Amino acid sequence: MVSSFGLIMNYGKELKNLWLLREDVVFLNHGSFGATPISVLKSAQEVQERMESQPIEFFLDHYFLDLRKSAGRLANFIGADSDGIGFVDNATSGVNAVLRSLSHKMNSNYEILITTQTYPAVKAICYYLRDTFGCTVKEIDLPFPCHDPQEIIDIYRNSISDKTKLVIIDHVFYTSGVVAPVKDLIDLIKSKGSLVLVDGAHAPGMIPLNIESLGADWYTGNCHKWLFAPKGCAFLWTALEHRAYTKPPVISFNLNQGYYKEFDWTGTRNPSPYIALRPAIEFHKSLDSANLMARNHHLAVDARRLVAGKLGLELPCSDDMVSTLATLPFTGKYEQAPDSAYKLRKEFYGKYKIEMPFIEFNSRMWFRFSAQAYNDMSDYEYLANSMKEFIGM
Ligand SMILES: Cc1ncc(COP(=O)(O)O)c(C=O)c1O
CATH class of the missing domain: 3.90.1150.10 (Aspartate Aminotransferase, domain 1)
Structure with a gap:
């Protein structure tokens, strides 16, 4: 070739x-957990060795700069501004961050729209919020076999009501592997006045992305599946108007210091997957x-x-x-x-x-x-x- x-x-x-x-x-089964190339694993190991050789210097002098360099490289790859990229451990955490940032509004007039093919962990978050705050969760039936993306759009069009405040759409369904007509869906949902969170768990590295051009309110994606990063590397991109109140799943020192800074520090953890994201993207590019x-x-x-x-x-x-x-x-x-x-x-x-x-x-x-x-x-x-x-x- x-x-x-x-x-x-x-x-x-x-x-x-x-x-x-x-x-x-x-x-x-590259889909479930990805598979990280040896060279990227070695880079992650080197990051850990650098960290352990002088932990204080690593975290005080280098960590934040390294993380932001990774955000810049990722931003370039997925078509998003790097200030809108908050690192999270996985797409599940990205969805948690959004839903829990909205949870104070989730009374009985608040409906979250998901589908029968929504990832079970994402469904679980929605039902947890329903049981805790009283919102409703509407699961719409998405057929498969499905031969025309228009069918998916029509089902959403017929399912969104005045009560629908948030729609969670999958970019790539974990069930069928179908790529949703995500731009058309976002346009439709926005025209109905609802917020939209895209669960793009599979998309980075699998399909070409230009996240900002989609017009979603939030987009979360995994880098540890198709982008070859070590496991525990994902992001939540948030549109400018939602950054002030979208909080990471863990609140820590940087509360109210600005969107990405809050995500950059959520307590001590092993940050090597985020820093090895740069070699992972290089590996993807080398192919x-x-x-x-x-x-x-x-x-x-x-x-x-x-x-x-x-x-x-x-x-x-x-x-x-x-x-x-x-x-x-x-x-x-x-x-x-x-x-x-x-x-x-x-x-x-x-x-x-x-x-x-x-x-x-x-x-x-x-x-x-x-x-x-x-x-x-x-x-x-x-x-x-x-x-x-x-x-x-
Ligand atoms: C559509 C979708 N959403 C969310 C997830 C969860 O990903 P993670 O376990 O990395 O949070 C997956 C995992 O396969 C998925 O397919």
């Missing part, structure tokens, strides 16, 4: 040794970011066509709705048993050494596979043959 910089970029198995990923495992994201998307599209074809399955959404995660319906054993996703993963992994999540949603079982730089079509040929045998075809 020739990249946009004219470099020859051989993605696939020969890159796998840039990760610690086990040789004998076909790794098709030619735009090309890598496009290649991973095309690989996921080709892979699901191959797997669906071998298993006689219909594609549940159009190719342009797919990200770098593809989801197909599972037929066969435990299709609807409540604890079956865990069992299925274990049994399938035990037999074939393919790491891949099974996910139950919309009343049936699905399997979801990822496409990352270290994968190639042979992984999905093996997946298709293994799945065929597994379901007894």
Whole structure:
């Protein structure tokens, strides 16, 4: 493959040794926790060594500057201003920060709109707030299969009411891997006078981003999934008008010192994932970011066509709705048993050494596979043959 910089970029198995990923495992679950390249882990280790060699100097003289350098680099990558970037440990913390900053308003006239495909941890925060403050939580049914993004927009249009004060939308659904028509949704939600928080847990490094151009009130995203940062590296970007009252999930010394400063210090913690974000972004760029994201998307599209074809399955959404995660319906054993996703993963992994999540949603079982730089079509040929045998075809 020739990249946009004219470099020859051989993605696939020969890159796998840039990760610690086990040789004998076909790794098709980059989505759940990401996988950090060895060079980025080494950078994080160096940060820790620097920190431990003179902890006081590290925290008093270097830490804040280092963190802001990372914010600047990230801002550039995701199309946002760095003063609007607060670091958090993960997207769950980003959502917590927003919702808990709004919680004093959450009486019975306050409705939060989510969907049946909202990430369960995010749902849990909403229901905690409902039980504590009395707001309502409306879960709208999002269908899958879904062949037209307009269907998603129409469902939201019909669900937002005068009571809706906050809408949480997923940029990429953890269930289907579908990329939501996020710009159209934000325009719609804003036109109805509601606030919008985008849960972009998967998006950074997976799809090209220009966060400011979206016009959301808040956007949270993980850097430890598709952007290759060590685990525990995420951000919450907040639009200017909400920065004064959007507080980090932990209140500390810098209370009311300004948005990003409050997030920069939430008590002593290991900050190496944030500081190693710079080498992580460099690593992503060394794989030619735009090309890598496009290649991973095309690989996921080709892979699901191959797997669906071998298993006689219909594609549940159009190719342009797919990200770098593809989801197909599972037929066969435990299709609807409540604890079956865990069992299925274990049994399938035990037999074939393919790491891949099974996910139950919309009343049936699905399997979801990822496409990352270290994968190639042979992984999905093996997946298709293994799945065929597994379901007894
Ligand atoms: C849509 C979505 N939101 C939130 C999360 C939570 O991410 P984290 O565990 O890093 O907070 C995930 C994790 O996969 C996700 O897919």
